[in-house]
Amino acid sequence: MPERLGPPRRTPLFQRLAIIGFGLIGSSIARAAKRLSLAGSVVAVDCEEAVLQRARALGVADEATADLVVAVRGADLVILCVPVGAYAAVTQAMAGALAPGAIVSDVGSVKGAVIAQVQPYLPQGVHFVPAHPVAGTEHSGPDAGFATLFHNRWCILTPPDGADGQAVDKLREFWAAMGSNVEIMSAQHHDLVLAITSHVPHLIAYNIVGTAADLEEVTQSEVIKFSAGGFRDFTRIAASDPTMWRDVFLNNKEAVLEMLGRFNEDLASLQRAIRWGDGEALFNLFTRTRAIRRGIISLGQETPEPDFGRRREE
Amino acid sequence: MPERLGPPRRTPLFQRLAIIGFGLIGSSIARAAKRLSLAGSVVAVDCEEAVLQRARALGVADEATADLVVAVRGADLVILCVPVGAYAAVTQAMAGALAPGAIVSDVGSVKGAVIAQVQPYLPQGVHFVPAHPVAGTEHSGPDAGFATLFHNRWCILTPPDGADGQAVDKLREFWAAMGSNVEIMSAQHHDLVLAITSHVPHLIAYNIVGTAADLEEVTQSEVIKFSAGGFRDFTRIAASDPTMWRDVFLNNKEAVLEMLGRFNEDLASLQRAIRWGDGEALFNLFTRTRAIRRGIISLGQETPEPDFGRRREE
Numbered sequence: 001m002p003e004r005l006g007p008p009r010r011t012p013l014f015q016r017l018a019i020i021g022f023g024l025i026g027s028s029i030a031r032a033a034k035r036l037s038l039a040g041s042v043v044a045v046d047c048e049e050a051v052l053q054r055a056r057a058l059g060v061a062d063e064a065t066a067d068l069v070v071a072v073r074g075a076d077l078v079i080l081c082v083p084v085g086a087y088a089a090v091t092q093a094m095a096g097a098l099a100p101g102a103i104v105s106d107v108g109s110v111k112g113a114v115i116a117q118v119q120p121y122l123p124q125g126v127h128f129v130p131a132h133p134v135a136g137t138e139h140s141g142p143d144a145g146f147a148t149l150f151h152n153r154w155c156i157l158t159p160p161d162g163a164d165g166q167a168v169d170k171l172r173e174f175w176a177a178m179g180s181n182v183e184i185m186s187a188q189h190h191d192l193v194l195a196i197t198s199h200v201p202h203l204i205a206y207n208i209v210g211t212a213a214d215l216e217e218v219t220q221s222e223v224i225k226f227s228a229g230g231f232r233d234f235t236r237i238a239a240s241d242p243t244m245w246r247d248v249f250l251n252n253k254e255a256v257l258e259m260l261g262r263f264n265e266d267l268a269s270l271q272r273a274i275r276w277g278d279g280e281a282l283f284n285l286f287t288r289t290r291a292i293r294r295g296i297i298s299l300g301q302e303t304p305e306p307d308f309g310r311r312r313e314e
Numbered sequence: 315m316p317e318r319l320g321p322p323r324r325t326p327l328f329q330r331l332a333i334i335g336f337g338l339i340g341s342s343i344a345r346a347a348k349r350l351s352l353a354g355s356v357v358a359v360d361c362e363e364a365v366l367q368r369a370r371a372l373g374v375a376d377e378a379t380a381d382l383v384v385a386v387r388g389a390d391l392v393i394l395c396v397p398v399g400a401y402a403a404v405t406q407a408m409a410g411a412l413a414p415g416a417i418v419s420d421v422g423s424v425k426g427a428v429i430a431q432v433q434p435y436l437p438q439g440v441h442f443v444p445a446h447p448v449a450g451t452e453h454s455g456p457d458a459g460f461a462t463l464f465h466n467r468w469c470i471l472t473p474p475d476g477a478d479g480q481a482v483d484k485l486r487e488f489w490a491a492m493g494s495n496v497e498i499m500s501a502q503h504h505d506l507v508l509a510i511t512s513h514v515p516h517l518i519a520y521n522i523v524g525t526a527a528d529l530e531e532v533t534q535s536e537v538i539k540f541s542a543g544g545f546r547d548f549t550r551i552a553a554s555d556p557t558m559w560r561d562v563f564l565n566n567k568e569a570v571l572e573m574l575g576r577f578n579e580d581l582a583s584l585q586r587a588i589r590w591g592d593g594e595a596l597f598n599l600f601t602r603t604r605a606i607r608r609g610i611i612s613l614g615q616e617t618p619e620p621d622f623g624r625r626r627e628e
């Protein structure tokens with residue numbers, strides 16, 4: 001699935017874009033914004049000096065600083081790209097320097113908790129429009145970013161009640177320009193949808209990789225060698241950023257526990273079918289699940305190539 | 315990961331190779347055997363006329379027939395590539411026609427139950443060497459096969475006690491010629507290793523796709539749209555052949571239930587960590603699991619490209 005971005009804009013959408021946290025997502029936004037001329041200037045903010053050095057070396061931001069206040073001063077769009085556990089502290093630290101009329105947004109994978117943590121600290125006249133681009137890879141850091149990461153992916157906006165309509169529209173235009181399909185829903189519904197399409201899948205992937213690592217009867221080298229039987233697919237997700245994912249689970253507790261409860265019920269029923277040799281129950285489920293993948297492929301959210309296109313024959 | 319096979323052999327390893335069941339795996343063996351001249355002639359057997367027609371049209375077998383007895387007569391290598399639930403019936407049907415000295419093998423994902431189902435029906439002088447190539451894709455049928463499917467993958471042989479050493483060596487040579495790394499272990503150990511590296515991963519993938527399909531609060535269209543958050547990875551495995559996988563679970567019950575028990579224990583502990591906000595427990599597991607993926611990549615069993623190399627930027 002090669003991806004292509006459109007031509008650069010003649011006039012930028014924003015004058016000054018401050019990206020707080022310059023990892024995979026932050027640096028991908030910077031790359032796309034630069035390439036498409038979405039912002040007059042792009043400022044990279046990170047608390048790690050090594051990350052700032054990479055931002056400078058990669059040339060994907062116009063400024064790179066550890067100083068939040070300097071970064072957001074005069075910015076008309078500020079996007080939080082740090083783990084969601086750091087939102088409250090970051091917002092408190094920058095709140096006093098935010099310009100009236102500025103839009104504050106984010107890219108966090110949970111939305112209800114984020115709104116609760118950010119909104120109380122924002123001054124009047126600053127527009128808060130939470131966002132979640134459903135995109136990423138298992139790699140982390142500024143070098144892992146790329147400009148087409150959001151292309152043909154969904155970006156969900158969850159504006160709180162009373163959000164400024166113009167601010168929402170402008171943020172929608174920003175994400176659409178990067179190639180995303182933008183959808184608006186409530187934070188509560190977002191957290192439920194993502195619990196099943198993202199959070200629980202990550203949890204069970206982390207879990208099975210942990211279970212396999214702890215076995216005594218099967219060595220780690222055997223797990224690695226024979227991983228092509230299915231296991232290795234799970235290791236990709238279980239290689240995702242630990243801090244980010246810890247914060248996701250701590251901040252979407254209710255929805256994750258609810259979805260996990262359903263997953264567990266269903267798994268108990270499969271376990272019972274295996275124990276009692278109920279082949280029909282197994283066959284029926286295994287047939288039903290094929291249709292979902294066909295839907296994902298036909299919507300352009302997945303490659304139709306076998307094995308994710310991993311191997312190409314010479 | 316482009317794959318390349320070696321040059322064809324000057325003299326074939328086997329005179330007549332009968333492949334019983336001509337789906338993804340059977341047709342891949344036929345393609346590799348033809349291309350590498352591993353057998354004087356390759357006979358495709360299938361109970362479905364449509365499959366035999368495809369085998370003929372693809373030109374990947376010298377003969378294609380629904381008649382087991384005709385197919386195995388004179389064959390010095392017979393490989394069962396049907397779902398393991400059909401092994402006993404197939405073996406009974408062909409047993410009388412097997413040539414003395416012939417090797418009977420298979421490609422099943424379970425081994426203990428397979429030995430119990432096949433061995434009693436084999437005549438004296440026929441050598442049974444069970445095999446399991448740890449390779450495949452989510453696609454099924456003769457058209458899905460390709461000659462390099464087994465290249466750089468492991469193939470596990472589980473010869474029963476008293477198996478003929480020469481027969482084992484010859485089968486090892488056959489798989490090695492197709493590019494596989496061959497390993498020998500007991501059927502019991504195989505079933506335990508594969509329960510964690512393949513069977514339980516398939517079960518939980520099928521399970522979460524089923525859970526997602528059944529939700530009332532989240533629509534199927536939302537699950538499909540926002541699947542790039544992790545869920546879609548699971549749908550690949552959950553698109554695997556339903557009959558094959560039903561039979562795997564029915565025939566590796568003990569090991570699957572044992573590994574599933576451990577998976578459930580570990581998941582309960584993660585669930586508890588989420589409920590009680592134990593970020594440290596989550597972070598520790600999420601950090602530990604990254605190492606396993608690095609091992610799989612460094613052993614050449616996985617692509618190092620982000621996202622399985624799914625998307626390539628133009």
